[in-house]
Amino acid sequence: MQVRQRHMLRGRLGSLVRAAAFIFGGFAIAACQSSSLGTIPGQAIAPGAQPQVTGDVVGTGSVRVGLLLPMTGGGSATSIATVFRNSAELALANFPNADVQLLVKDTAGTAEGGRAAAQAAIGEGAELILGPVFSPAVKGAAAVSKSSGIPMVAFSTDTSAASRGVYLLSFLPEGDVRRIISYAGSQNKRSFAAILPNDSYGAVVEAAFRQEVGRVGGRIVSIQRYSLSGSDTTDLVAKTNALASNIGQVDALFIPAGGGVAPLVVQTLTQRGTNLGQVKFLGTGQWDTPQMRSNPIMAGSWYSGPDDTGFKSFAQRYQSRFGSPPPRNATLAYDGVTLAAGLVRSAGQQRFDLSILTNQDGFIGIDGLFRFRRNGENQRGLAIYQLTGSGAQIVSPAPRDFRSGS
Known part of the structure; x- marks a missing residue:
């Protein structure tokens, strides 16, 4: 983004870059300073003609986001995929009027699967990729997302998979x-x-x-x-x-x-x-x-x-909806989806611009304060x-x- 464009963006969004805010399950959490998630005047997004969607879809919003999970990875990979999909569904259910549609694509946990899943999601109009979970799939998907100019927020802990445009939300x-x-x-x-x-x-x-x-x-x-x-x-x-x-x-x-x-x-x-x-x-x-x-x-x-106050509330809602307690990392998918929904509501056409995703003041999710580094890694606010x-x-x-x- 050019300097002049960045100044124009700041002028339109006011304190957004210092005060990105989201709603997590009925209670408001704002990053660093309070701010509104109301619609920005003159920033309404017209969905226009979009490609046909195939496969599993969560939500009915106009903004499409790919959710890449190892659904057929087998064993623990499939279990993780199920938990993350459940958490994503819960996030949309708890975000009032989220204008997001999740395109769930299977990576099978492999580089080839990640590449194919990213191609499918982007081909169907995804503006942001959430996932994959495992490093090989992240690297495979990244090759597609970067060449397409579509940012990715992945769940791997392998920092070698991170780069500009490929951001890790995981606990590093x-x-x-x-x-x-x-x-x-x-x-x-x-x-x-x-x-x-x-x-x-x-x-x-x-x-x-x-x-x-x-x-x-x-x-x-x-x-x-x-x-x-x-x-x-x-x-x-x-x-x-x-x-x-x-x-x-x-x-x-x-x-x-x-x-x-x-x-x-x-x-x-x-x-x-x-x-x-x-x-x-x-x-x-x-x-x-x-x-x-x-x-x-x-x-x-x-x-x-991380401060576990938010997780305790999340875990209660997850168990109430799905009948079992979530693993500790289930919040990654929840926070990823809520991040996407919050930016759709607050940032207009620049919603997934890299300058927004990497703003220095970051965001607050279920697990507390976090921000993305320009190299794709993250920094989290942790307790002792x-x-x-x-x-x-x-x-x-x-x-x-x-x-x-x-």
Whole structure:
């Protein structure tokens, strides 16, 4: 977009770029400042002649948005697709008079499927693509969306799939790491160690960990990389024992993986008679499970994650409508659809322009504050939780806006 056009846009939309607002399930949430979602005078969109739609459609609005999901991916992929479609349907149902029609296309979770699904959606008039979920499908779909000039808001956590015009709405591991290490630094933790999985996730987390420890002026005492083979935790226990000799130099031990990894590490150190009095255990959003919250051995530990107030309300509405509780990531599809519907209502013909999608003040969704970077990655406003042995309590709230950091 040219400079003159950007100034014209600001003049027409007023404070939209600083105050994008959406309605989530009957209660208003505005990004950074209050603003209206009413129709902009002179900005009515005439639908005109549109191509014939085929396949699954959700909604009857005039603005078409592709929703790319692994419907035939099999196993957990198909389950995720069902949950995300349900969440998208719920979002439209909860957004008053949403002028959006979702074109649901199957990617099968593959690059070829992503490419074909994007071609089908764009060929039927989609102005925005939501999804896909898995990295191969995102990369396949991106080749089509970018050549067509259609922006994409995807659900993958693989930042290598992100680029200008391909934005990730997911919870990125780098954001979790930055938030928890930054908070630990603010609490005078200076000597860090980490126990990381020896896989691609661990590599991403290690890079972010090293960078953030340096930023807070800390030092890294030790990093141990472990491998898991099914239920065999032999290597994890061995790497924990290798760390034990240095634990006296450590203020904070970072264990990002979920499941039973962190409790096993703590249990192993405790059984060795290791003095853990000064060590604070740090985790990520992967710790946000009932099992971790109710485990007394983890009491006092900190982890980063989105404010869960909105999720609790969403989960109640989801269960009421579909008869089962949603997984934690179901909000991604809900927020993606609500983002699209909000921009259709508020931004006129520039609704999916990249300058709108990447505005610096961002948006607020079910999981709180977020914004898209120009490189396609995102930044989220995350809270810090402390485990109590019977739950979790917020010790550092999620920021309310990106300008003040509060």
